[in-house]
Amino acid sequence: MYKVKVFVTLRESVLDPQGSVVKNALHSMTYQEVQDVRxxxxxxxxxxxxxxxxxxxxxxxxxxxxxxxxxxxxRYEVEEVVAQ
Amino acid sequence: MYKVKVFVTLRESVLDPQGSVVKNALHSMTYQEVQDVRxxxxxxxxxxxxxxxxxxxxxxxxxxxxxxxxxxxxRYEVEEVVAQ
Structure with missing residues (x-):
């Protein structure tokens, strides 16, 4: 059996409005050090x-x-799981 | 500067309807070996x-x-990035 972890991210060149909203929310919560969220x-x-x-x-x-x-x-990571 | 990767997953005990839909879609695309998707x-x-x-x-x-x-x-992973 395999356990596969798949990560899907927007390409660098694509705008991420959801990320911007989260960044702004973090800024207004005093986390001004956050520069970018994707x-x-x-x-x-x-x-x-x-x-x-x-x-x-x-x-x-x-x-x-x-x-x-x-x-x-x-990108993905495949891990083989041995049934016990 | 830090690069932080955050992974947010539904708890084991919580139903994941989106995952079920993806699993069914994969099954109908001949990937019957998929047992679970979260x-x-x-x-x-x-x-x-x-x-x-x-x-x-x-x-x-x-x-x-x-x-x-x-x-x-x-869960999250923090990675320190040194500006070059």
Whole structure:
């Protein structure tokens, strides 16, 4: 079994209005030291072991569904979990 | 300057309808090996160095604004960035 962590973030060049709002909120809460906030998605997938290569499977899932590659970047970490 | 990565996830006991929808979508896209999907938020903060302790500052920001601790857990990683 695999535990996969997927991080989807907006590309550098894309505006992040949600991040700006959070930054302004933090500023008004006395955290003036915050310079930038970018908000993305974090997904944890539990995937059964199959004959298919886990790495290319996850890449495919990201490209087809989990991330919009026009405006988002993704990266992932695969961890094998041994059932006890 | 610090680069802080914040991960906010729903608590184990809280239902994640968004995750279920993504799981079903993956199943219908031939990825039947996906057993579970949990969706959370991922935030990247850039924070200036101040006299305040960065660790407790970030914890405070999470508790007060970034996470809803009734239904969400959070964890964070602080990385010091040296300007070049």
């Amino acid at each position: 908000i993305g998605k974090y997904m944890e997938l539990t995937i059964e072991k199959t004959a298919k290569d886990i790495d290319s499977t996850v890449r495919e899932m990201c490209e087809k569904l989990l991330a919009n590659t026009v405006i988002e970047d993704f | 969706i959370g938020k991922y935030m990247e903060l850039t924070i200036e160095k101040t006299a305040k302790d960065i660790d407790s500052t970030v914890r405070e920001m999470c508790e007060k604004l970034l996470a809803n601790t009734v239904i969400e857990d959070f």
